[in-house]
Amino acid sequence: MIELGRLKIILVEAALETIPPSIASHPVVLKNAGKRGKSPHEILLDVSIHYHAMKKLPLKHKRGRPDIIHLSLLEALESPLNKTGRMEIYIHTIQGHAIFIDSSTRIPRNYNRFTGLMEQLFKEGEVPPGSEKPLLYIKTMPLDSLIKAIGAKGLILLSESCVQSSLDNVVGEALNNGFAIGIGGFPHGDFEEDTVKQAAKCYSIYRDPLATWIVVSRIIASAERLLGIL
Numbered sequence: 001m002i003e004l005g006r007l008k009i010i011l012v013e014a015a016l017e018t019i020p021p022s023i024a025s026h027p028v029v030l031k032n033a034g035k036r037g038k039s040p041h042e043i044l045l046d047v048s049i050h051y052h053a054m055k056k057l058p059l060k061h062k063r064g065r066p067d068i069i070h071l072s073l074l075e076a077l078e079s080p081l082n083k084t085g086r087m088e089i090y091i092h093t094i095q096g097h098a099i100f101i102d103s104s105t106r107i108p109r110n111y112n113r114f115t116g117l118m119e120q121l122f123k124e125g126e127v128p129p130g131s132e133k134p135l136l137y138i139k140t141m142p143l144d145s146l147i148k149a150i151g152a153k154g155l156i157l158l159s160e161s162c163v164q165s166s167l168d169n170v171v172g173e174a175l176n177n178g179f180a181i182g183i184g185g186f187p188h189g190d191f192e193e194d195t196v197k198q199a200a201k202c203y204s205i206y207r208d209p210l211a212t213w214i215v216v217s218r219i220i221a222s223a224e225r226l227l228g229i230l
């Protein structure tokens with residue numbers, strides 16, 4: 001059993017962003033923003049709503065999936081690993097924003113309420129706004145700065161195209177060496193060069209691609225086993 005260590009997870013290149021200026025005046029976006037009583041740049045990009053507006057966006061196959069972050073955060077923050085203070089989770093978005101999340105944060109289970117919370121975070125920079133110790137706050141910084149800021153010794157990236165290793169080996173290595181584990185927070189495709197360059201190690205945990213929240217849940221379950229929590 002591993003005695004020390006907190007599992008640090010980063011959802012990297014996360015598909016979480018507000019509507020980019022280049023599509024803010026597209027009719028689909030204007031209609032959706034109008035219906036919600038918000039301005040286009042205040043609402044989250046969501047491929048299930050803004051699909052037609054996203055056709056010309058660079059890297060469109062990796063963008064506009066807040067549901068991936070929603071499911072992953074629910075899985076992580078409600079886990080016994082988090083409740084026992086042995087986990088930290090961070091988001092680094094595809095646009096280069098780092099999101100810091102207090103482990104006591106209760107993420108709304110309802111998707112629309114989650115969307116509203118994230119929109120408030122992007123608009124105000126923190127939630128609740130003006131709090132001395134916000135539950136969530138956002139800062140623009142490159143991934144290597146985030147890795148340093150959270151006190152991780154390096155990054156283990158997970159990808160189905162890397163060398164295969166057992167879950168317990170990967171998580172054990174992260175806990176023993178103080179590495180953060182990076183999991184792609186996007187639906188399709190591979191990591192960008194800049195992300196790959198930050199990784200000390202890269203492992204696959206299964207022969208086929210898995211959804212982000214499945215990888216998050218398996219990593220957490222392994223850490224709970226190794227730390228004797230569950």
Ligand SMILES: C[S@@+](CC[C@H](N)C(=O)[O-])C[C@H]1O[C@@H](n2cnc3c(N)ncnc32)[C@H](O)[C@@H]1O
Pocket residue numbers: 157158159160161182183184185186187188189190203204205206207208209210211212215
């Ligand atoms: C939905 S996948 C990303 C898209 C995937 N590359 C594809 O084209 O279907 C989300 C993330 O989960 C992790 N992941 C998925 N399958 C994995 C596997 N077999 N081994 C390790 N990590 C995996 C990776 O970090 C990946 O970036």
